[in-house]
Amino acid sequence: MSKILTDQEVETAKLQIDDHTGTVAEAFFIANLLFVGIFYVFLWGLYFLAYKNATPISKHHLKQTLVAGGITTLIVILLNIIILLTTGYASATALILAEAYLMLIVPLFMIVGILGFTKAVQGLDFTFPLIGKFISKPNS
16 A cells, blocks of 8 residues: 655655765775774764755764764774783784674674664664664654
């Protein structure tokens, strides 16, 4: 059974299609998993430049990617601190911690990032598992 959209719903859908803030935020989040820190700064730049004029769904994507990007960046910083305070970079500990990050953390967040990116490209909302329940849903 198809639903008849109101004029306001059609206008909101058109605005969402034209707003690429959520898509760019998801792309920056995915890039931050591999190039930690640089794209997290870009996410904050996107927040300050585009959040005010973004649609509710794009705002939701942006807020979630900021939180998830912050978590992954914090994990990398903590791993580096542990490595520096223990055995240094030329050690088995460093190798094991780096492998744990690259084989466990990155794929988990990458899957969520790719799902969010595909939804953002389509102009649809996506809620990150665990993180999404702490961030307010879009109004639309």
